[in-house]
Amino acid sequence: MSAPFLKIENLHVSIEGKEILKDFSIEINGGEIHAIMGPNGTGKSTLASAIMGHPKYEITSGSVTMNGEDVLEMEVDERAQAGLFLAMQYPSEISGITNADFLRSAINAGREEGDEISLMKFIRKLDEKMDLLEMDQQFAQRYLNEGFSGGEKKRNEILQLMMLEPKLAILDEIDSGLDIDALKVVSKGVNAMRGSEFGCLIITHYQRLLDYIKPDKVHVMMQGRIVKSGGSELAERLEAEGYDWIKEELGIEDERVNQEA
Numbered sequence: 001m002s003a004p005f006l007k008i009e010n011l012h013v014s015i016e017g018k019e020i021l022k023d024f025s026i027e028i029n030g031g032e033i034h035a036i037m038g039p040n041g042t043g044k045s046t047l048a049s050a051i052m053g054h055p056k057y058e059i060t061s062g063s064v065t066m067n068g069e070d071v072l073e074m075e076v077d078e079r080a081q082a083g084l085f086l087a088m089q090y091p092s093e094i095s096g097i098t099n100a101d102f103l104r105s106a107i108n109a110g111r112e113e114g115d116e117i118s119l120m121k122f123i124r125k126l127d128e129k130m131d132l133l134e135m136d137q138q139f140a141q142r143y144l145n146e147g148f149s150g151g152e153k154k155r156n157e158i159l160q161l162m163m164l165e166p167k168l169a170i171l172d173e174i175d176s177g178l179d180i181d182a183l184k185v186v187s188k189g190v191n192a193m194r195g196s197e198f199g200c201l202i203i204t205h206y207q208r209l210l211d212y213i214k215p216d217k218v219h220v221m222m223q224g225r226i227v228k229s230g231g232s233e234l235a236e237r238l239e240a241e242g243y244d245w246i247k248e249e250l251g252i253e254d255e256r257v258n259q260e261a
């Protein structure tokens, strides 16, 4: 069997001297979609930012490899070129750059000189993906995310995903703030990406999203690491019962209590 698409081993990450990720490990194979759920403040977004190389997050030990290559050795742009993609909880607005220009530059940044996507091919692909995501054509010419509603930003993140066709996507709360119709459309986009050459890590608070995007594995994250893994049934139980039963089962105490002790 080939090496896992994404392999994270014993990762420790600190922010401003405070350790947030504590011995985090996961393996995602090509074609697999994994979901991470967990209470607020357990380090889910920190994980996403650390993998992408955000300078604020200091990796103190552990490894991250993609297809056997050391991701932590790569510059941020090299990580994107290697096929990593992050859809963020709060996508930023960039004035002066249209959505279409941004997408074309991003596609070409991942290609060799002379192998850039032709304008015709780009437009055809953009039209096709925007159709699938039921996006109005005007969004191609609007400045990136500027004035987009929360739901439109999320839909636009999935458009980027479909245009860039990364090997591994991390989707951080792409369901937050989406109405039911938008949730279905966004899920349709992610499902259209499914295939042996695509791995995906979905961070979510709600099982609802996983009704539409069926994960191969569900992981529960607490206090900076995965404490339990299972299938979709795990997400269903979390939705019904919350996290207390896991804390009880595994003897996990709230951190604040630990600090006071």
Ligand SMILES: Nc1ncnc2c1ncn2[C@@H]1O[C@H](COP(=O)(O)OP(=O)(O)OP(=O)(O)O)[C@@H](O)[C@H]1O
Pocket: 015, 016, 020, 038, 039, 040, 041, 042, 043, 044, 045, 046, 047, 056
């Ligand atoms: N820039 C920062 N400076 C200081 N602390 C930070 C910073 N970024 C994150 N943290 C802290 O790290 C911890 C983990 O935050 P993170 O955003 O990764 O959690 P999360 O699991 O994604 O939470 P949520 O479910 O609420 O989105 C929190 O206690 C947070 O306050």
